[in-house]
Amino acid sequence: MASIGSVTANLTLQMQGLVSGVAQPLVTRIPPPFVFNSSTDAVFSGYLTVTASTTSPQTIFSLSGAPYASFLYVRNASTNSEIEIFVTFPSSLTSPTGIALYQGGWFLHGNPNVNTPFNASNTAGVKILTAGIVAGSAACPVEYMYAI
Amino acid sequence: MSALNIIFGWQMQVVDNSTNQTVVNASQSGMTLAGTAYFCDQYYQVSTSGSTISLPSTTIWSLFIQNKGSNVVTAGWTSVNPGGNFSATSAGSILPGGVFIYHQTVETSAGLQAIVLTANIATTPCSVFVGY
Numbered sequence: 212m213a214s215i216g217s218v219t220a221n222l223t224l225q226m227q228g229l230v231s232g233v234a235q236p237l238v239t240r241i242p243p244p245f246v247f248n249s250s251t252d253a254v255f256s257g258y259l260t261v262t263a264s265t266t267s268p269q270t271i272f273s274l275s276g277a278p279y280a281s282f283l284y285v286r287n288a289s290t291n292s293e294i295e296i297f298v299t300f301p302s303s304l305t306s307p308t309g310i311a312l313y314q315g316g317w318f319l320h321g322n323p324n325v326n327t328p329f330n331a332s333n334t335a336g337v338k339i340l341t342a343g344i345v346a347g348s349a350a351c352p353v354e355y356m357y358a359i
Numbered sequence: 360m361s362a363l364n365i366i367f368g369w370q371m372q373v374v375d376n377s378t379n380q381t382v383v384n385a386s387q388s389g390m391t392l393a394g395t396a397y398f399c400d401q402y403y404q405v406s407t408s409g410s411t412i413s414l415p416s417t418t419i420w421s422l423f424i425q426n427k428g429s430n431v432v433t434a435g436w437t438s439v440n441p442g443g444n445f446s447a448t449s450a451g452s453i454l455p456g457g458v459f460i461y462h463q464t465v466e467t468s469a470g471l472q473a474i475v476l477t478a479n480i481a482t483t484p485c486s487v488f489v490g491y
Binding site for chain 2: 254284308310313315316319321322323346358
């Protein structure tokens with residue numbers, strides 16, 4: 212697969228303390244940009260509706276083998292307060308990992324320079340992403356982006 | 360009124376090195392959690408035997424971890440209300456320079472508990488932020 216270039220993700224964490232109704236910044240964290248190596252092959256993004264339950268989750272993507280996704284962003288794009296989704300991102304091939312996202316919630320998992328063969332002690336890529344609805348509406352929009 | 364606003368934002372750019380053009384430019388900002396308390400350590404020392412982060416609440420809804428060392432760090436957590444088919448206790452690997460973020464905008468459901476970081480070879484510094 213041809214290299215398309217580098218992926219840069221700039222992240223900002225800001226905190227504001229509300230003192231007598233006046234927002235006062237307390238902490239601003241701007242980590243250095245995450246620059247993935249030049250052998251980054253592909254970037255995918257999408258927006259879909261999850262209708263499956265967690266007992267039979269819906270596959271958003273599944274990679275057959277290395278290289279796996281070194282960058283993953285998933286957001287529960289619903290505005291229905293009753294919706295909660297569950298996603299899995301097995302960082303190893305044998306132990307799926309899960310996390311719950313309520314409406315508007317998101318997570319991001321990025322590792323620079325991991326677009327290399329993985330082994331038992333260095334399995335940080337994402338192979339499979341699935342999602343299911345824990346409770347609430349029968350349909351939940353999900354926004355995602357991943358880089359290989 | 361909540362004492363804190365915990366605000367996350369991100370921007371992602373993909374550059375095609377052959378043409379030096381930005382082929383993807385996505386961002387989001389202003390994702391705010393009305394919070395109560397937080398803990399932040401820019402150089403939290405993660406041990407090989409496992410370091411349990413002292414959370415400001417049993418459940419937190421905002422988490423930021425960046426591996427600032429040269430060893431792999433495994434982050435373990437317990438998801439609140441993860442659904443019927445999955446284990447609530449999970450883990451993910453954070454390589455040197457890597458990052459893991461979990462951020463909710465409301466505290467109605469979900470959230471994380473019992474966050475433990477473990478370095479694979481030697482004590483490893485990580486930037487850690489947790490809030491609710």
